[in-house]
Amino acid sequence: MQTHDVVNQVPDFSGHDSFGTDAVAVEALQRWGRPEDVAGLTALGRLAGSTVTQSWADDAHRDTPRLRTHNRTGQRVDEVDYARSYHDLMRVAVGHGLTAEAWTQPADSGAHLRRAAGFVTWSRAEAGHLCPVSMTYAAAPALRSNPTLADRWVPLLASREYDPVLRPFGQRHSAIAGMGMTEKQGGSDVRANVTRAEAVADGAVEGGETYRLTGHKWFFSAPMSDVFLVLATTPAGVTCFLVPRVLDDGSRNALRLQRLKDKLGNRSNASSEVELEEAWAVRVGEDGRGIRTILDMVSSTRLDCILGSSATMRESVTRALHHARHRSAFGARLVEQPLMRNVLADLALEVEAAELLGLRMAHAVDAGEGDLARLGVALGKFWVCKRTPPVVAEALECLGGAGYVEENGLARLYREAPLNSIWEGSGNVGALDVLRAMTREPATVAALDKELSAARGHDRMLDRAIDAVPELVATAATDRGPWQARRIVEHLAVTLQASLLTQHSPTVVSEAFIAGRLDADGHGATFGSLDDVGAAEVTQILDRTWA
Known part of the structure; x- marks a missing residue:
């Protein structure tokens, strides 16, 4: 029975270009990239914002992966069945x-x-399947420690052809990579x-x-991947190995899936x-130097x-802005x-700062700025991933x-929000890694x-924040360093974000961010406590985010 006409409802959030409406990504391509890449990213952005892709994402989370240890004749297969939408x-x-x-x-x-x-753009559509995509990207630099293995596998890992069927190497035209590092007794302490x-x-x-590898891996992500980088112990110590899913003769390698995680x-x-x-494996890198070998992947x-966390933030805040533009309450x-x-x-400022930091670090990889990438990625991993859950919660x-x-869609984003802060080293691990980089690799501090320094002279609060960095770097090398690690990393990360915004974003964005993050009296403990930002400036910030 229809009792009344329903009004004041928000239309579906679909049918848009997730790349073209992302000013930070578009400007980064204009600043550091190639014009010929825009067309492909635009096509990807339109697909990411489409109704079809949203239905794929919904299906992939509704019809979750299922473990199938044996086939119908009782043979051990250790396979995982996914929804078609996942593929x-x-x-x-x-x-x-x-x-x-x-x-x-x-x-x-x-x-x-x-x-x-592209990773930011497509992550906004659905983040879960980007885990094996990320590991496949990251496997290539780790394999470079063994040129023969790299020549054999990297072309497959770089292929644009997706083939989900398990096949021996000689029958493959592409490959997906996974990793197996953590164990029950060690977790992030992979030396255990x-x-x-x-x-x-x-x-x-x-x-x-x-x-031959014998043991247990407590977290073995994307188990249907074609090849894995796995840590195991030899008499020389922890060593890195390449473990194919299917052997060259077509038989399955001895990877016995015990269960899927209920996450x-x-x-x-x-x-x-x-x-x-006794899984068959080939060594990657030096014997006993597996952690050093795997660090390029990490x-x-x-x-x-x-990048994925900034995408989760952008998608949640854009959805919140979409809702606010269509929903009325209390007369407006x-x-x-x-x-x-x-x-x-306030949320929009956080999104822009996070995404710009990630894209700048990607450009650093292109530009061969290894020292900047080493420290900047560690800072961003800690801070951006920590900021994601409160941003998504506020947007929700x-x-x-x-x-x-x-x-x-916000509920799924909220469940996804804490993941990247845990993956590849939780907050304490990441903060201590920043201290280790600064004390052992001084070139990273110089970078x-x-x-x-490129942002000096534009804002007195930012200049003061930059002036405080040497003392914090010195503290990192003392006994007080580990105790104060989070405070040190937070200051460095926010100061780096403010510097990048000052260099590359509109003045209204950088000034509001600096006033809200670097002025001790300029911001409260929650989002929505900006001060001294005029109505016209707020309109510019929101219009930029909405594009």
């Missing part, structure tokens, strides 16, 4: 070069920036790994020495526990943590209400009760100082 999402991501293609392009091609902009690696007598093959979010992506029963996945549209405008503008609250129901 549709993967096919687009791989087809747009979001895996390892950037590592195969010329250094001056801007390939990592293009890939980063007890998985054993025993060398095979006369087991040398093209690419290196072969081993808070990221539910479209399968994460598993696995037993390795650095790249940490960059994706920044929500977007016209002063306090709501403060909240939305902008919708009120509507934000708490599934069909509006950061150069980036910060």
